[in-house]
Amino acid sequence: MTESVHKEMLRISDLHAFYGESHILHGIDLTVGEGEVVTLLGRNGAGRTTILKSIIGLVGRRSGSIAINGVETIRMPTHRIAHLGLGYCPEERGIFSSLTVEENLLLPPVVNEGGMTLSEIYEMFPNLLERRSSMGTRLSGGEQQMLAMARILRTGAKLLLLDEITEGLAPIIVQTLRQLIGQLKEKGFTIILVEQNFHFAAELADRHYVIDHGSIAEMIPRDELGSSMEKLNRYLGV
């Protein structure tokens, strides 16, 4: 699949991001089409997480342009950005320890119609039903990850920003997540994955952006992945 068949959902141009005095992103340009699954690859510290945080409005200072479905968000207050149909799953999962599993699930406001209902979510994640009255952080790592995913599926968000969702999880859980992302892709979700597990990413993604030192080094479509392996290994240092 190529970009041209998709309606553009996200367009980032000349994005710079700063934390305090440190300049993290140096002019990022990328686009994501509706229904695409795109990964951000790169070493730790290359700026991949910062790109996701910039999109959702969680960096100290950002400049340039981030348009979501044509709406410019660079100066929008953080709490309004999600209402354009975004769901964010942070790297540290962000499960609230003072909230029960069900309260965690119900926390993010609905941002769009067409989200999953609570019963659909419990059908998809039976573990969460069983433990819905436990406090959020009493769950195992895998269950917390499912909760962090389920939480944003309820809101009707169509553009999902997923940061290292397989990190530190058992292979069987990674397998479940792979199926989940596959299903979401079939349902037409647009997904940006920051992923350390290259094999996980390679199977699912339409395109890969390679991030290096806060800039985009390469854009590799799925069908050029085989021929680009050598280049990719150099960037990822594997």
Next chain:
Amino acid sequence: MELSFQTVMSQVMLGLNNGAFYAILSLGLAVIFGLLNIVNFAHGALYMLGAYVALLGFTSLGPLIGMPDFHLNYWAALIVAPLVVGAVGIVIEKTMLSRLYKFDHLYGLLLTFGLALIIQGVFTNFFNVSGDPYEAKPEILNGAVNLGFMMFPKYRLWVIVISLAVCFGTWYVIERTKLGSYLRAGTENPELVKAFGVNVPLMITLTYGYGVALAAFAGVLAAPIYSVSPVMGSEMIITVFAVVVIGGMGSIMGSIVTGLLLGMVEGFTKVVYAPASSTVIFLIMVVVLLVKPAGLFGRES
């Protein structure tokens, strides 16, 4: 020394009455500290302001608006004073406190301490420091009730009952409702709650407004018992801060239970060794800080 059951119980009940004030005030401080990370030193001054809204509403509002027969009655003051002071709180948060969140909490403390001094100073300039009586106590709350072991003033019993209702109502909303889940989540990780699309800045403003409205409510409750004076808040707040330190900053139930208990301990001490009653809370604070620095109900971080 012979301690009769009756002597002990009557002092403990009076202590519970003081404890009810400690509980409402430290609850407000805990809610504010939880979400705003600000130690609200203006709390005592806003408690005093609440009492003055009730007093002036009763004595001076009528003549001021050209209706000399109009007196804001006690029940109306219980609603109006928290609303007025809550609005003052919202203005303070919007115009001043909101600029300080990105700095250390020391700055919030200094700002609110400064505000407390200014508010208290202005009132000292215009009103009698030794206090004015508030004479709008409703007829129905006059007299005493027989509790079996003692005759207890009706008004003080009312203060205990309504304070408990307000404290546990607030606890229920925070711990058991959807609105409360936003508050708890915002206390834990405000950035993520914002990223989910919740208007956290608005939530912070309203929380500050609610916290100081609680202080004003306590001020109105206190008006018929103590005389209304510009320094009533600064006297109260020192003890309340000790309560908060003992209970643990930021714990809702902790602040309520600690407030009530310490009021009773204070009352009990009056019977056993009266001179120690005003210092016993501070002694407990020292011991708690040595044994459990995060406070009885606080989470170690």
